[in-house]
Amino acid sequence: MKIEKEQILVENQQQTTFHNESFDFLGSSLDKRGVDVEEVVQRLADFQVAIPSWALGAGGTRFGRFSFYGEPATLEQKIDDVGVLHALTGTAGAISLHIPWDIPEDYKAIRERAASHGLIFDAVNSNTFQDQKDAKESYRYGSLSNRNEAVREQAIQHNLDVIKIGEKLGSKSLTVWLADGSNFPGQDNFQTALLNTEDSLKKIYAGLPEDWKLFIEYKPYEPNFYSTVIQDWGTSFLLANACGEKAYTLVDLGHHLPNTNIEQIVSTLMVKGKLGGFHFNDSKYGDDDSTTGSVKPYALFLIFNELVYGMQHNPQNPYPAWMIDASHNIKDPLEDLIQSLEAIQEAYAKALLVDQEQLKVAQQQNDVVQCQEILQNAYRTDVRPLLERARLQMGSALHPLMTYRSLQVRDNLIKERGRHTVATGL
Numbered sequence: 001m002k003i004e005k006e007q008i009l010v011e012n013q014q015q016t017t018f019h020n021e022s023f024d025f026l027g028s029s030l031d032k033r034g035v036d037v038e039e040v041v042q043r044l045a046d047f048q049v050a051i052p053s054w055a056l057g058a059g060g061t062r063f064g065r066f067s068f069y070g071e072p073a074t075l076e077q078k079i080d081d082v083g084v085l086h087a088l089t090g091t092a093g094a095i096s097l098h099i100p101w102d103i104p105e106d107y108k109a110i111r112e113r114a115a116s117h118g119l120i121f122d123a124v125n126s127n128t129f130q131d132q133k134d135a136k137e138s139y140r141y142g143s144l145s146n147r148n149e150a151v152r153e154q155a156i157q158h159n160l161d162v163i164k165i166g167e168k169l170g171s172k173s174l175t176v177w178l179a180d181g182s183n184f185p186g187q188d189n190f191q192t193a194l195l196n197t198e199d200s201l202k203k204i205y206a207g208l209p210e211d212w213k214l215f216i217e218y219k220p221y222e223p224n225f226y227s228t229v230i231q232d233w234g235t236s237f238l239l240a241n242a243c244g245e246k247a248y249t250l251v252d253l254g255h256h257l258p259n260t261n262i263e264q265i266v267s268t269l270m271v272k273g274k275l276g277g278f279h280f281n282d283s284k285y286g287d288d289d290s291t292t293g294s295v296k297p298y299a300l301f302l303i304f305n306e307l308v309y310g311m312q313h314n315p316q317n318p319y320p321a322w323m324i325d326a327s328h329n330i331k332d333p334l335e336d337l338i339q340s341l342e343a344i345q346e347a348y349a350k351a352l353l354v355d356q357e358q359l360k361v362a363q364q365q366n367d368v369v370q371c372q373e374i375l376q377n378a379y380r381t382d383v384r385p386l387l388e389r390a391r392l393q394m395g396s397a398l399h400p401l402m403t404y405r406s407l408q409v410r411d412n413l414i415k416e417r418g419r420h421t422v423a424t425g426l
Contacts, residue, residue, distance in 0.1 A: 001080060001412050002117070003087040005395055011403045012392065019398055023385040030353070030381075037386070040352050044345055044390035049280070050094035050122035050323040051082045053102045055337060057423020059289065059327030068332050070413030073421040075102045076113055081334060081413075083117030088403055090396030091341045094122040096323050097169070099162045100132060101424050107168040122173070123215060123277065123321055124166035128155045129179035129223070142180040144200035145193040145229045152200050159204045167209060173321060174208070175250060175277065176201070177217035181224030181231075193229050198242050205243040215250035215277040215321070216240050220257050222287055233265045240274055248276020248318070252325055253303075254287040255279075262299070263306045270310030273317045278307075279325035280344055289326040291336050293343025300343065301379050304351035312356075332410055338400045342387070349383035 027037045056078050057071040072078040078095070085092040095114065104110040114121065128143035136154065141147070143155035163174055180197065182188040205214050218236040221228055230236055233249055240247040249269050256262055269275035282290040282300070293300050310317060324340050327333075355374060362370040388398045397403035404410075 001084060001409065001416060003084055003407065003409075005087075007407060008087065008395065008397050008403065011406055012398045015398045016392075019385065019388050019392070023389050026382070026385045033353075034355070035353060040349065041386055041390050041393065043352060044349055044387060045090065045393050047091065047345065047348060048093035048322070049091055049341060049344060050096045050321070051085060051092050051337060052096045052098065052125070052323060052325060053078045054098050054423070055324060055326055056081045056333050057327075058333060059329050061329060064329075066329050067420070067422065068410070069419040069421075070410055070415075070417045071333075071421045071423045073417065073423065075104060075110060075424075077417065078102065078423070079110070079113050079117065079119065082119055084404075084409060085334060085337055085341070086118055086396075088397045088400035089338060089341045090391050090394035091345060092337070093118060094120050094323075096122040096125060096175075097165075097171075098125045098127060099165055100127060103165060104169070111169060121166070121169040121171045122323060123175045124162050124169070124171045124173075125175045125177070126159045126162045128158060129177070139179075142178075142188075142193070142229070144176075144178055145180040145188075145197040147192065147196070152196060156200050156203050160207045163204075163207055163209070163212070166212075172211060173213040173215055173277070174204070175215040175217060176204070177219065177250075178228075178230055179223050181221075181228035182226050183224050184226055188227065190227065194235070197229050198239055201239055201243050201247075205247055208246055212246065213276055213318070213321075214240075214243060214247040216243075216247060217250040217252060217255070217277075217279075219252070219255040219287065233269065237269065237272070237274055240276075248274050250277035250279065251275065252279035252281070252287075253292070253300075254281045254283045254289055254325070258285070263302045266303055267306045267310065270306070270314045270317045273314065275310070275317055275320055277321040277323065279323050280340060281324065281326045289328070291326065291328075291331070291343070292324065292340035293347060294339070297343065297347070298379060300347040301350050302375070304347040305354055305375065308348070308351040308354070309356060334409065335401060335404065338404060342400070345387050345390075346383055349386050350378050350381060353378040353381055353383070 030037050058067045072081050082095045128139050131138050137151040146152050216236045218230045220231050236249040280292040282292050282295040284295050359374045
């Protein structure tokens with residue numbers, strides 16, 4: 001299914017008058033606060049978030065998986081679904097593939113299909129957390145950290161193969177997340193596992209094209225519940241430093257223990273020039289992959305406040321690669337992704353409204369109350385008219401979720417694909 005501009009235009013016409021009134025009111029208020037509204041709108045329009053190919057079908061748990069019907073059964077259909085998201089929001093301009101779940105058969109055709117939707121290919125993601133069919137070695141006891149050299153070499157080669165696939169797609173980065181770890185005390189030697197991982201990552205890094213980046217992700221637990229080899233940002237950071245200047249830490253919002261100060265981690269990595277990528281989601285207890293901003297929206301705003309500051313003051317840090325990393329059992333995956341994109345843009349817009357100069361003065365004066373007021377004044381602003389104006393400027397839907405339902409996208413996908421298709425890799 002492909003949404004045409006004319007369909008969006010018809011839907012927008014019904015809401016334009018109310019939008020103009022809301023935008024004019026907010027614009028006048030922000031102008032009095034010294035905010036360059038046009039600049040904020042342009043930055044929102046420029047902000048693009050990659051959609052992972054695995055987020056387009058229903059996810060699962062250890063206990064079951066419940067399809068939402070009309071799932072994309074092929075890579076071509078996944079690209080079409082991201083095209084729907086991008087047409088509606090104007091913000092989903094890239095797709096991130098997981099290998100070997102989504103290996104193209106015809107690279108030229110796949111690139112042309114993505115281009116027809118205005119999409120590019122973001123980071124490619126390797127998979128050494130599960131055994132693949134006909135694989136000679138097993139990752140049951142780890143991959144890049146495994147005590148068995150043959151297992152490590154297989155895992156290294158897989159990552160090098162993923163890089164080759166990414167090159168054919170026009171990707172410029174590789175994301176490595178390891179499930180490696182242990183479930184019981186004494187199962188692994190921590191130092192050996194870490195040193196094996198470092199050695200393996202260096203070999204992968206050596207295979208990077210000159211203009212590529214390596215993103216090293218971290219996670220405190222799961223699937224292992226005693227230790228994880230790359231369990232926190234510090235371990236990822238030291239491994240990135242060991243690899244070289246093209247290696248970076250990747251922050252996933254769901255990969256932290258409860259109450260972790262993620263905004264401080266972001267700030268530290270950016271000042272050191274090592275924040276390479278960012279995965280959006282939300283969580284209540286662990287890596288729930290909940291809808292971004294659905295549980296802790298103020299925390300998301302505080303993180304974006306540090307991201308905005310870092311992007312303005314840390315030229316040593318590359319522009320981060322943004323991606324949503326979520327998978328659900330309950331919601332329509334496309335509706336969930338629309339909600340996540342909205343929450344991300346809201347948090348970004350609010351962070352752009354923070355008066356950094358005023359905040360710096362309050363900090364220097366140790367005026368703690370005023371510091372809080374400055375942040376919360378920005379957070380309490382209803383920025384939705386700014387998001388709407390950015391989408392209108394891009395020819396996207398003023399209200400993406402409303403338009404998605406009005407155009408009966410899911411019903412049409414079910415008619416095209418049937419009720420029992422299953423997305424690859426899930």
